[in-house]
Amino acid sequence: MIEKGLLIVLSGPSGVGKGTVRKEIFSQENTRFEYSISMTTRAPREGEVDGVDYFFKSREEFEELIKQGKLLEYAEYVGNYYGTPVDYVRETLEKGRDVFLEIEVQGAKQVREKFPDGLFIFLAPPSLGELQNRIVTRGTESEELIRNRMNAAKAEIEMMDLYDYVVENNKVEIACEKVNSIVQAEHCRRERVEKRYKKMLEVE
Ligand SMILES: Nc1nc2c(ncn2[C@@H]2O[C@H](COP(=O)(O)OP(=O)(O)O)[C@@H](O)[C@H]2O)c(=O)[nH]1
Numbered sequence: 474m475i476e477k478g479l480l481i482v483l484s485g486p487s488g489v490g491k492g493t494v495r496k497e498i499f500s501q502e503n504t505r506f507e508y509s510i511s512m513t514t515r516a517p518r519e520g521e522v523d524g525v526d527y528f529f530k531s532r533e534e535f536e537e538l539i540k541q542g543k544l545l546e547y548a549e550y551v552g553n554y555y556g557t558p559v560d561y562v563r564e565t566l567e568k569g570r571d572v573f574l575e576i577e578v579q580g581a582k583q584v585r586e587k588f589p590d591g592l593f594i595f596l597a598p599p600s601l602g603e604l605q606n607r608i609v610t611r612g613t614e615s616e617e618l619i620r621n622r623m624n625a626a627k628a629e630i631e632m633m634d635l636y637d638y639v640v641e642n643n644k645v646e647i648a649c650e651k652v653n654s655i656v657q658a659e660h661c662r663r664e665r666v667e668k669r670y671k672k673m674l675e676v677e
Pocket residue numbers: 487488491492511512515546547548550555556557575576577578579580581
């Protein structure tokens with residue numbers, strides 16, 4: 474019986490705009506997803522608040538969380554750990570609410586193994602050239618890191634096949650609309666399956 478919330482995973486290569494799209498979706502008043510705040514060992518940036526943007530942890534604390542099985546997935550990304558708190562995700566889904574994860578591709582692969590029923594959306598760049606432009610204009614990376622990111626991006630783009638949907642992030646508003654439509658369509662599909670299932674049980 475399908476009665477739990479939907480686990481929505483938005484992923485894609487570094488610099489494609491995952492954070493931008495996620496923030497835009499959550500700034501919309503009618504958003505009904507619950508955003509899962511990640512744990513990280515990276516230092517807070519100016520303006521970031523513990524428990525709002527991330528739960529900021531030391532390396533020791535993070536490794537303890539891994540040991541205790543408190544993370545649904547985790548990955549090391551540019552020298553820092555990032556991970557999703559498993560209890561929050563499971564409890565929120567149990568309440569019938571949709572949970573939204575915005576994570577990099579290694580983590581998304583782990584979630585796919587644990588939640589094959591989740592809805593996996595790959596955010597793709599319009600082109601590799603545009604991806605490089607975005608990483609460069611963001612201005613947070615050195616030249617060497619940009620080269621590393623571009624090499625990693627090619628491998629990340631090949632992982633697109635593991636996803637249910639690919640959304641091109643050309644215009645942020647349009648990418649958000651597409652993500653919202655995909656989620657809505659998935660809910661309708663699941664309701665239909667559930668109705669059919671109930672009917673089948675009535676007949677037996
Ligand atoms: N695997 C995994 N990746 C995460 C998690 N939270 C954030 N990320 C990803 O980590 C990467 C770096 O995030 P951040 O340091 O905030 O920098 P950003 O590149 O400005 O988004 C981004 O690709 C995020 O999508 C998480 O819980 N698990």
